[in-house]
Amino acid sequence: MTKMLKLIAFISPLLFIHLGQARDKSSGCGLGWKVSKRMSITSSSVRLSTNSFTTPLGITSGTSGCKRHSIVQNKFKQIHFVEENMDQLEVEMSIGQGQTVEQLAALVGCENKVNVFTKTMQKNYNDLFQGPKTIPLNLLNMVKDKIVKSSELSAGCHLI
Structure with missing residues (x-):
């Protein structure tokens, strides 16, 4: 149990590291933001898991509310x-x-x-x-x- 808590404590900050990376308005877009717009831990987790696959495509193509780089x-x-x-x-x-x-x-x-x-x-x-x-x-x-x-x-x- 202690190992699991340490693992969670170590991994949790990594889940949110991407939030401050994009200053070019390509963050705050993607399918995850269409699914959940609330500002909560649960919503952020849903966006993280959804956007990790769809946002790069949205940014490249300019879809899902994303601006192209x-x-x-x-x-x-x-x-x-x-x-x-x-x-x-x-x-x-x-x-x-x-x-x-x-x-x-x-x-x-x-x-x-x-x-x-x-x-x-x-x-x-x-x-x-x-x-x-x-x-x-x-x-x-x-x-x-x-x-x-x-x-x-x-x-x-x-x-x-």
Whole structure:
């Protein structure tokens, strides 16, 4: 019995540690808050067990009263931009200049290093565009990888 009380005393604080972690309004949402809105130990326990499975999905998708993390929102903007401008990006990256590739630079956090960004993408064109198998998400990931691997871009960009 004593061991059980010690175990409960040890685990109880861990159950509520998540409550103060999210300052971006992604806390206070999820299916658990739909089930029980009261501020009590029982309600908190119900929310904890329910939200531990559903809140990450709600935050990512923006459902269950959760706001999407800004990281997720930015990634969607970037992917959408690359999807809509894939052909133009291919042309502009091949020549190392153009409005669309400059807009991509700003979207990924390199607005202060646009010239370096465009020249780096031109230099890595053959790695970035590998024929018809190049898909927008892969291109975006490879662009970000090139930013990280470039000492000048990684120092001058705030990768989003």
